[in-house]
């Protein structure tokens with residue numbers, strides 16, 4: 001599972017030797033995130049976001065389990081128990097704000113993690129399974145966050161639930177029975193709220209399980225790195241501990257500073273004021289928007305306004321929205337270029353940044369009202385999103401002339417320092 | 431499935447092509463499979479609407495206070511219901527449209543009760559993704575076609591609550607209802 005030169009776990013204390021014989025858990029940890037796991041020596045800060053996502057999950061689980069102690073999953077009291085948590089429960093406001101903003105930071109971190117993978121080609125062989133499991137985690141996160149947002153039973157909770165479950169109603173024939181089955185009624189109600197609470201409690205632990213698989217799959221080939229050149233020998237790696245525990249620790253510090261800055265100084269900035277109005281099935285808020293992390297997908301959903309052949313616009317929007325994510329499952333086979341890192345792919349790099357701008361514009365449109373010019377912009381940019389993956393990427397892979405790759409990770413590191421110091425490269429460590 | 435070879439396999443299979451062990455294996459797994467499906471059914475079905483949700487009675491609506499041009503919002507099966515009395519101008523406007531040009535072709539006649547064409551009773555549930563369209567309340571935006579306007583993704587309905595523009599695929603649903611007197615209806 002690891003490189004042959006990985007350090008071996010040799011417990012010195014008799015107690016640890018005794019534990020190691022009965023249950024080699026410390027050994028597992030040592031080999032996974034300790035000195036026994038050799039990691040490329042040249043990882044940059046983009047490689048921090050996996051650990052940060054793990055930290056965000058822990059924050060969600062701790063604050064969530066605590067809030068569940070004060071929450072009443074019943075449509076008559078849900079809204080007021082959340083308000084009580086905010087006003088009456090000791091430090092309840094802190095738990096709730098940490099949980100609500102924690103969800104946003106979780107998505108920020110995960111989006112950066114995904115973009116890292118896209119830019120550095122981490123999805124390519126031999127790490128396809130790592131990428132696929134990551135997408136499964138992403139889907140589970142979206143389901144979890146969606147159901148969590150319903151729990152406070154405010155106006156956006158209610159109407160968000162109605163619109164999102166309405167997506168299933170677009171499926172021909174079986175759609176409406178599925179929608180009713182999901183909700184346990186003809187509209188969101190007590191039954192829906194209860195099941196969402198149950199699943200919202202469960203899914204984070206399922207996510208934790210899939211994360212274990214994700215890391216297991218990662219540790220078979222080991223981490224990729226900014227050059228995309230595979231590890232060739234011991235000189236290319238350093239042990240995870242203390243090198244990357246230290247680097248990740250620094251990243252966690254920066255993350256917590258930013259997180260707490262929002263948490264304490266702008267806790268409602270990322271939320272929507274309408275969710276402080278209790279759910280009212282008879283009045284739709286003037287402008288229903290999901291949480292910001294769903295905006296790009298929401299824009300794709302709304303981009304379809306006319307029927308195409310015999311497929312109704314509503315179904316097209318739903319299909320396109322799901323397709324925009326499912327498409328990513330095929331990415332390892334759509335991008336056939338053997339070069340991983342965007343550093344050495346001049347054409348790919350340009351289109352990568354265009355894609356990022358495309359997604360940001362879609363995000364902006366998804367948060368804007370369903371009016372012109374936003375609808376038209378969404379249509380164009382949604383079209384480009386699909387074109388990027390289905391047409392542009394395969395074509396680039398065929399026509400691009402990649403830059404010369406460094407001979408090894410070590411060579412690239414030493415070349416960089418030689419340039420920085422203005423002196424000739426030191427003799428490569430051998 | 432592990433299959434065990436026996437030197438006297440002939441006697442186990444009783445001389446036929448299928449060995450007894452294979453048969454037992456398939457039979458046992460099939461039996462367990464059927465059992466799993468039978469157990470899964472109640473596990474899935476429990477999520478369907480419960481009896482108390484389904485038992486919601488029909489709704490009676492008093493029409494006497496609704497003036498031409500006005501509408502009220504009430505509920506039917508815990509979803510909004512729009513009850514509107516159309517003005518002659520609104521009726522004329524709805525009749526002017528050639529139904530074959532519509533996305534969901536229907537005439538105002540087909541959407542109302544004979545002889546009571548002015549009473550337009552529809553669900554207040556946008557057929558796109560289920561928002562409550564605006565237009566039943568006083569002073570709300572009634573959209574380009576003067577009926578209802580859904581703010582969620584911009585579907586516009588005309589004076590007969592037929593879809594005219596935007597992503598919604600169908601006209602606002604007309605529930606089953608009947609007049610119990612000249613000024614009252616029973617929905618459901």
Ligand code: HEM
Pocket residue numbers: 057060061062063064065066067068071082096099100103106141144145146148149150151152200201202203204205207275
């Ligand atoms: C994957 C991790 C998680 C994510 C992304 C997530 C996301 C969310 C979101 C977006 C909300 C709505 C916040 C608001 O508007 O105030 C929420 C609420 C809630 N979550 Fe989570 N959550 C996660 C884990 C958990 C866990 C492990 C629990 C504990 C069982 C939990 C319990 C709750 C409760 C009780 C609420 C309702 C209170 C409230 O709305 O503030 N969550 N969650």
Ligand code: FES
Pocket residue numbers: 556557558559560561580581582583584585596597598
């Ligand atoms: S729900 Fe009415 S337009 Fe989408």
